[in-house]
Amino acid sequence: MNILDGAMVAMGTRRAQRVLALATLAALAATAVAGLYVVPPDVEQGDVQRLMYVHVPAAWLAFLSFGVVSLASLAYLRTGRIRWDRVAVASAEIGVLFCTLTIVLGSLWGRPVWGAWWTWDPRLTTTVVLLLVYVAYLSLRRVADSAARRAQWSAVVGVVGFVDVPIVHMSVVWWRSLHQEATVLRPGAPTMDTSMLATLLLGVLAFSLAYTYLMTVRLRVGRLEDHAAGTVMSRPAPRAGVPRRPGPVVVGGTVARTAGRAGGLDA
Amino acid sequence: MSVVPAVMSAVAAKDLRMEARGRHAASSVMPFAVTMLLAFGFALGPDRPLLAQTAAGLLWLSATFAAVDLFHRAYRTESDDGALGGLLLAPGAAGGVYLGKAAAAAVQLWLLVVATGLLVALLFGLPVTHHPLLLLMVAAAGVVGLSAIGSLFGLLTVLGRRQAALPVLVLPLVSPVLIAAIRATQAAVSGDPGQAAGWLSVLAAFDAAFLALGYLVYGHLLED
Known part of the structure; x- marks a missing residue:
């Protein structure tokens, strides 16, 4: 726990944030160049397939963010320390951003490749339900009228939402498998070219850096918010x-x- | 621990007695469900085969939307005159209160689904007579799942000054229950009891998971 504290403090300094921001920009630019110019287009899908270099990292980071929300929520419920609430909400906001990005990019990819903006594929459906759960999480935070209540409520939603996700996924998989209409196959990883895989990994690195950077900024904002609220509240009423x-x-x-x-x- | 069943049955009996005497749900939630069924009928048109095909889904949709209203209502009565505070002063009772609220909501919803189901059979031609016992069990398992989530987050509509948007919170979370209940109902009415039983067991597993989860976290919603 002390190592984690130390890491969070080290990441929170202005210099660390500047370094992170520069690294994120460089990695995103490198991903863009590699994905658009260096890597050859896909044999079957052509240039559309290049969306994968941002779509897959976005999806990966969305799931990571929501995983962090649930762990931080659980930690809050166990310890009652407001820091975990700040981690959870920071990660939830970034997760909603990445999840929306995933769905939009996937939709742009699906239109030319599948011939439809949307299919009721288990993975797609689960991702949308996941997004809705965390949008509800954020809207609930606006309703609560005290900081402690807000933290408790959203931690409960964070935990319940996390448990709900695999259940949603199972139900949609069974629903689809019992009513098979169209089987959708995504480009398989084993047949991937080395340069493609390298670009994809670069994209994952860039998005992970972006996540870390946004987290540090949002955590600092959260600390300042709590500090400001604390100063206002601790002032005795005249x-x-x-x-x-x-x-x-x-x-x-x-x-x-x-x-x-x-x-x-x-x- | 041993106090939990007692608290649960007391809370459930209180809620059901209130409903039996006041008939709040019967006088507003039921008409709401029926109105929604009519609206679905208007939306889909008078095409008989289409209505019969979608009837199971429409039945559960109207039940779910009406249920959201019911969960809100069930906690409104607690917030009047600070009754909730008195209820929660009972030692170690939070889990029991949750199970009691869920049980009372499930009983009322079950009656609602059965009544609406008969109406759907009349209006939309849903063949309910093939496996009536199986359908009643599917209805029971479905409403328990809805109540498990709804009775947990319904509490948030009465705590605090601003009211939480219950549908936004509840509807995504109950989507697996909704899928399983609709599929089980469809399988049962289309004469496939094996598949319906499969979905029924899936539904029972969801119910158990949601009830256990709600029981564990309910106390946290009440802390300030």
Whole structure:
């Protein structure tokens, strides 16, 4: 746990974020160049297949993000430390982004290759249900009226959603297998050219870097948000005639000013 | 632990007694389901074979949407006069309260599905007479799955000032229950009891998973 803390602190510094941002940009640019110019087009699908170099990494990162949400939610429910809630929401937001990207890119690919924007394939259907669960997760966070409640509720949804995903997948697989209409085969990995595989791995690296960078930024924003909310809430509510801090002796001027402000608020 | 069955049966009996005396669900949830069935009929047109083909799906869809209303309603009664706070002061009762709420919702929903099913048989020509016992079991397994999710997150509609959007949360999560219940019903009415029994066991497994999960996490929703 201490190693994890140390890593999170090290990643949170401004310099680490700048390095990460540059590495992400470089890796994304390299993926774009390799995917568009270096790698030869697919024999059967032609240039459309190049979408794979961003679609597959996006899908992979979406599932990773949601996995992180569920682990962080579980950790929050066990420990009650608000840090895990920040990790969960950061990962959920990025996961929704990557999941949407996956579906849009897959749809763009499916139209020329399958001849349809959408099919009721188990993987596609599960991905959409997954996206909807985490969109609901984010919308629920807006409803809760206290920070503790928000963290508890969303952690429960994070855990239930994660357990739900394999169940959804199984149900859709059985649903499809019992009503076989069209079998969809994706380009198989074993027949992949080495340069294609290398580009795909480069894409996965670039997207992983992007995920890490976005996580560090979102975690910092989360910490600042909580800090800001904490400062506002810990300030005692001003009341007429009551000095701000009961402990120390207050000089006359301060009392008069506090009382004056409190009176102003009450009026 | 031993207090859980007692709390569960007390909560379930209370909810059912309230419904039996007040008939809130019967007077609003049932008409809602029937209205939806009519709307589906308008959307699909008077084509008899098409209606018969889609009847199982329409039955479960109207039941699910009506169920979302029922879950909300079941917790509204608890939030009035701070009844929920009193309920949860019972020691170690959170899991029992959850199971009780789910059981009461399941009983009401089962009656709703059976009544709507008869109506669907009349309006859309769903042949319910082939395997009536199997269909009743499918209805029971389906409504338990819906109630397991709905009674967990229905709680969120009454905690706090702003109301959680229950359909957005519940509908994606219950999609496996919906798929299994619709397929089981279709298999049963099309004279394939083997396949229906297969889906029924799948549905039972989903029910067990969701109930166990809800039982474990329900207490966390109540913490502040």
